[in-house]
Amino acid sequence: xxxxxxxxxxxxxxxxxxxxxxxxxxxxxxxxxxxxxxxxxxxxxxxxxxxxxxxxxxxxxxxxxxxxxxxxxxxxxxxxxxxxxxxxxxxxxxxxxxxxxxxxxxxxxxxxxxxxxxxxxxxxxxxxxxxxxxxxxxxxxxxxxxxxxxxxxxxxxxxxxxxxxxxxxxxxxxxxxxxxxxxxxxxxxxxxxxxxxxxxxxxxxxxxxxxxxxxxxxxxxxxxxxxxxxxxxxxxxxxxxxxxxxxxxxxxxxxxxxxxxxxxxxxxxxxxxxxxxxxxxxxxxxxxxxxxxxxxxxxx
Amino acid sequence: xxxxxxxxxxxxxxxxxxxxxxxxxxxxxxxxxxxxxxxxxxxxxxxxxxxxxxxxxxxxxxxxxxxxxxxxxxxxxxxxxxxxxxxxxxxxxxxxxxxxxxxxxxxxxxxxxxxxxxxxxxxxxxxxxxxxxxxxxxxxxxxxxxxxxxxxxxxxxxxxxxxxxxxxxxxxxxxxxxxxxxxxxxxxxxxxxxxxxxxxxxxxxxxxxxxxxxxxxxxxxxxxxxxxxxxxxxxxxxxxxxxxxxxxxxxxxxxxxxxxxxxxxxxxxxxxxxxxxxxxxxxxxxxxxxxxxxxxxxxxxxxxxxxxxxxxxxxxxxxxxxxxxxxxxxxxxxxxxxxxxxxxxxxxxxxxxxxxxxxxxxxxxxxxxxxxxxxxxxxxxxxxxx
Numbered sequence: 001x002x003x004x005x006x007x008x009x010x011x012x013x014x015x016x017x018x019x020x021x022x023x024x025x026x027x028x029x030x031x032x033x034x035x036x037x038x039x040x041x042x043x044x045x046x047x048x049x050x051x052x053x054x055x056x057x058x059x060x061x062x063x064x065x066x067x068x069x070x071x072x073x074x075x076x077x078x079x080x081x082x083x084x085x086x087x088x089x090x091x092x093x094x095x096x097x098x099x100x101x102x103x104x105x106x107x108x109x110x111x112x113x114x115x116x117x118x119x120x121x122x123x124x125x126x127x128x129x130x131x132x133x134x135x136x137x138x139x140x141x142x143x144x145x146x147x148x149x150x151x152x153x154x155x156x157x158x159x160x161x162x163x164x165x166x167x168x169x170x171x172x173x174x175x176x177x178x179x180x181x182x183x184x185x186x187x188x189x190x191x192x193x194x195x196x197x198x199x200x201x202x203x204x205x206x207x208x209x210x211x212x213x214x215x216x217x218x219x220x221x222x223x224x225x226x227x228x229x230x231x232x233x234x235x236x237x238x239x240x241x242x243x244x245x246x247x248x249x250x251x252x253x254x255x256x257x258x259x260x261x262x263x264x265x266x267x268x269x270x271x272x273x274x275x276x277x278x279x280x281x282x283x284x285x286x287x288x289x290x291x292x293x294x295x296x297x298x299x300x
Numbered sequence: 301x302x303x304x305x306x307x308x309x310x311x312x313x314x315x316x317x318x319x320x321x322x323x324x325x326x327x328x329x330x331x332x333x334x335x336x337x338x339x340x341x342x343x344x345x346x347x348x349x350x351x352x353x354x355x356x357x358x359x360x361x362x363x364x365x366x367x368x369x370x371x372x373x374x375x376x377x378x379x380x381x382x383x384x385x386x387x388x389x390x391x392x393x394x395x396x397x398x399x400x401x402x403x404x405x406x407x408x409x410x411x412x413x414x415x416x417x418x419x420x421x422x423x424x425x426x427x428x429x430x431x432x433x434x435x436x437x438x439x440x441x442x443x444x445x446x447x448x449x450x451x452x453x454x455x456x457x458x459x460x461x462x463x464x465x466x467x468x469x470x471x472x473x474x475x476x477x478x479x480x481x482x483x484x485x486x487x488x489x490x491x492x493x494x495x496x497x498x499x500x501x502x503x504x505x506x507x508x509x510x511x512x513x514x515x516x517x518x519x520x521x522x523x524x525x526x527x528x529x530x531x532x533x534x535x536x537x538x539x540x541x542x543x544x545x546x547x548x549x550x551x552x553x554x555x556x557x558x559x560x561x562x563x564x565x566x567x568x569x570x571x572x573x574x575x576x577x578x579x580x581x582x583x584x585x586x587x588x589x590x591x592x593x594x595x596x597x598x599x600x601x602x603x604x605x606x607x608x609x610x611x612x613x614x615x616x617x618x619x620x621x622x623x624x625x626x627x628x629x630x631x632x633x634x635x636x637x638x639x640x641x642x643x644x645x646x647x648x649x650x651x652x653x654x655x656x657x658x659x660x661x662x663x664x665x666x667x668x669x670x671x672x673x674x675x676x677x678x679x680x681x682x683x684x685x686x
Contacts, residue, residue, distance in 0.1 A: 023535065026546060056531035061375070072535050072547065077528045079378065080537035080547075081371065082401050088335075088368035092375025092383070093528060095361055096333045100379065100529045121364040279354045291332055291357035293380025296504040296527055 021045040023075050030069060034228020036187030036213025037067060040105065040134055041074065043190055047197035048076075048103075057101045058201075061090040063110035065141045066215075067134040070105040084114030087122045090129050097293045098272055101130070101201060108135040108149040112168055116148075123177035125271040126205045132197065133170060133208065136215035144218030151254035155222045172247040174208045175264050181207035182247060182264035186235040187214060189260060196262060205270045212258060225255070308356035309494035316489040318456040318482040319344035322412060323352065324489075325460025326384050328497050331410070332358035333381035335372035337365055337391060340424045341480040342414035345386040366391035370398040370411065377407045378536065380527035382464060382502075386412040388480075389422065392431055392438070399473050400439030401538045403561060406471035406515070406523065408502065410463045413475060414483040417642075417668030427480035428668035429591055429642040435475040436620050442558055444565035446572060447475035447620035449590040453487045459617065465500040466572055470564060471522050477619060479642070481592040481671060505532075514545040515557075521564035565621055574617040575626060583612030584635045585684040588627070588651055590616040592671055593640045600640075600677035609685045619647065627654035636684030640664035640677045660684060 016022065022041070031037045048058055055076065062071035064083035071078035081089045086106045094102045104111075111119050111133045122129060138156050139145040146156035149170065150163040171182050181203045185193040193211060200207035214220060214231035225231060235258070243261040250259045269277065279287045309328045316324070323345045326334070334353070336346035350360045363369040369385045376383040387395060392413045402409060417423030418430050431438075435447045446466050450456045460476060467474040505512050505524035512532045517523045526532045539547035540554045565572075580586060585604070589597045594615045604611045614630065616623060627650075630637065636659055639648045648663040655661050664680045666672050 023546075025544075057529055059528050072537060075533050077530075077533060078535045079375070079528075080535070080539065081374075082397055082538060085367060085371035085398060085401075088363060088371035089375035091361070091363075091368070092333070092335060092372030092377075093379040094375075095359055095372070095379075096376035096381035096383065097379035097527070097529055117364050118368055121368070275359075283354055286355055288355055288357040290359045293527060294330075294382065294502060295380075296502075296506070296530070299501045299504060 018042065018045045021075050023073055026073055029073055031066060032217045034214060034216045035066070036136070036211065037070065037134060039187045039190055040132065040211055040213065041070060043194040043197055044074070044103070044105065044132065046194045047201060050194070050198045051201045053101050053201060057099060059093055059100050059102050061086045061093065061102060061104045063106040063115060065107040065110050065139065066136070067105060067107035068110060084110055085118065086110065087115055087118035087129070087131070091122060091127055094128060095272070098290070103130040103132070103201065105132045105134065108133060108137070108170070109139045109147045112170055112173070113148045119174065120177040123174045123179040123206050123208070126178055126180055126268055128205055128270045128272065130197070130200045130203070130207045131209070133210045134213045135170065135210050136213045136219055138215060138219045140215045140218050144222055151252055154254050157222070167252065169247065169251045170210050171250045171263050175247040178206070179208045179264060180205035180266050180268050183262040184210040184212070184250065184260050186212040186239055186258065186260060188232050188235040188239070199262070199265070203265070205268060307494055309491060309497070311491050311493045314489050314491060315486060316453050317344065317484055317486040318450065318453040318478060319414065319484065320348050321453040321456035321489045322460045322476070322478065323348035324491060325457040326410070326464070327352060327356065327358070328457070328491065328494065329382065329461040329464035330499050331382045331384050331464060333373070333376040333383040334358070334360045334385065335363050335369040335376070335383070336360070336386050337363055337369050339388045339391045341416055341483050342386045342388045342412065344483070345412060345414070366394040367398065370395040370402070373409045374398060374402050374405070374407045377409045378528045384410040384412065386414070388414050388416050389418045389428070389431055390420070392434060396434070396438040400441060400443070402473040403439065403443045403445065404538045405536050406561070407473065408467040408471050408525070409473050410460070410467055411473055411475050413477055415477060415479040423669050425480070426669040427592065427642060427671065429479055429593060430646070430668060432477065432619065432641070432643065432646040435477055442562060444562045445475060445620050446470060446472055446565065446618070447477050448574070448617055449477045449619045450482055451591055451594045451615065452482065453485060453489045455617070456482060457489050457491060461497060461499065462574070465498065468500050468502050469522070470568065470572070471503065471525060472565065475620070477591065479592050513543045515541060516543045517560060517564070520568060521560055569621045572618055572621070573623050573626070575623055576615040576617065578613040580612040580614065580630065582610055584610045585681050586612040586614055586630055586634050586637050587677070587681065588614045588616065588637055588639045589641070590619050590647065593642060596671045596674055597640055597677050599674035600681060603674065603678050604681040609681060611681055622647070622650045622654065624654040627651055628656065631655035631658035634659055636660040636662060638662045638664065638677070638680045638684050640666070640672050640680070642666045642668050642671065
């Protein structure tokens with residue numbers, strides 16, 4: 001999309017170029033200045049517009065945490081669920097109403113720790129969901145505790161002597177479980193991220209994008225990494241774009257180079273494809289495809 | 301069976317166990333989405349629906365655990381489906397947090413709990429009625445819930461339909477508190493003609509799209525609902541919210557939000573109270589029972605009547621909200637209320653509280669694993685008649 005369209009009214013002080021897609025009556029938001037989440041929302045809205053998917057078909061689901069609040073600021077049908085359960089909630093929405101384009105925006109703790117079981121199973125099923133995992137390396141909402149993504153030696157309130165557990169390499173995790181679209185960008189890579197989100201939304205199957213995002217208030221401060229701007233400078237200097245890199249190589253080590261790019265993109269039958277194929281094969285003419293959700297116009 | 305010709309509801313007399321009857325009740329109620337995870341003794345409900353659904357246009361998904369099952373059911377309900385999940389004790393424990401989300405977001409759905417003996421893994425294959433308080437208070441926070449309890453496979457069919465109807469009318473997850481005995485008991489189940497089964501519609505919002513407020517209630521305290529994907533651009537959250545559905549983290553909003561969730565059930569308690577009464581007038585002792593225990597109690601009641609004791613019988617089908625008024629009225633008229641239940645005193649305490657000292661109350665406890673010996677219930681009746 002031409003970025004000029006997006007910022008067509010730049011310069012009019014009271015107008016946000018994306019305000020039609022944001023719940024402006026909920027502003028100001030709760031996120032810290034220079035947090036990466038604003039960038040993620042911008043990229044998401046731009047990607048959703050560019051995808052040309054009908055707006056009413058797009059549903060946003062979040063879990064709990066800083067990123068969990070994303071659903072509440074986006075002016076789509078949006079669901080703020082329980083901690084870790086965004087993926088199964090979204091699975092229910094998708095399977096019950098397959099017309100929907102169900103997108104998740106949630107954090108690393110929500111999706112990979114407490115929701116880890118659902119993440120691997122949704123990837124295994126190739127469930128037709130788009131998952132945007134905002135990774136800030138810690139639990140920020142609760143004040144900066146260690147997460148399964150916290151790099152070894154990094155400081156967190158629950159690792160006051162430095163983290164020592166091995167963190168997850170999330171792209172490798174979802175790739176090995178069967179995700180059919182996997183990418184990683186940082187909050188600095190706005191254009192690449194927007195393109196990836198658009199590709200993921202148009203992809204049939206389980207698509208997953210990790211976004212490395214600055215957490216200036218807790219993670220960066222506790223680890224003396226400077227301001228949000230310093231973190232963006234770090235991403236600039238230390239991101240290495242390697243499209244279709246082996247996800248096995250995508251480990252993140254404390255303040256070392258971060259491999260970014262689109263790692264996986266392949267066509268495979270989705271959960272719903274596989275179910276229908278198997279039912280048709282086994283039941284033949286007796287198979288009655290899912291009737292779909294109730295229709296408010298007919299249900300009286 | 302050719303469902304395509306005959307339709308999804310197998311009208312006629314069948315020989316079914318309670319689990320299968322529950323599955324057929326769900327189909328008759330228009331449920332076309334089930335998410336479940338295997339657990340004894342409830343698995344047969346899911347198995348039957350896994351087999352039946354692809355023939356009648358339903359969709360069954362076996363989730364990775366019970367947390368996922370209930371979350372998927374809530375998502376499916378907002379996607380526009382009539383949705384249900386089925387479990388037993390340990391799975392019911394895992395579902396509690398999201399049952400709370402269902403209460404808070406006023407999501408219609410049915411949670412079937414085929415109870416077994418607990419705590420913990422307990423008695424997977426043997427009966428219990430030990431989750432009755434968990435059905436009421438299992439999720440954190442203050443709320444009211446609806447729960448029904450069946451005493452026969454026929455009721456497993458009939459009341460599953462009622463559970464769906466109540467969940468749609470009051471927009472709340474409804475707990476269907478079966479137990480292993482009822483679930484695995486095989487009896488005649490008569491399924492009526494599909495067009496004679498009363499199925500209540502969802503409370504769809506029919507006003508202008510941009511005017512929809514997700515939590516602006518109708519007169520009975522229940523707000524109308526929309527379906528995701530229809531361009532209402534709603535926000536649905538488990539946080540304390542205002543009529544717009546927006547999080548408002550204040551004591552004032554908490555008061556409005558939570559008191560309405562509670563009041564919409566409490567104020568309509570009479571409407572959703574289902575009890576069966578037998579010879580209450582002039583009774584000296586009344587047996588109050590639910591589920592399989594009510595079935596067993598009939599033998600003790602018959603024996604006591606042979607001995608000339610005036611015994612009434614109050615069978616609770618609606619167990620939550622608890623029929624307080626009914627118990628309070630009875631307590632003023634009879635000498636003793638006797639409750640057998642397969643736990644060490646859960647609903648009994650509610651009964652005792654409602655009786656408020658106006659009559660004696662006796663518990664006939666049982667730790668689980670089997671039903672009461674009717675003689676134990678008889679002994680309590682005789683004691684109550686003294």
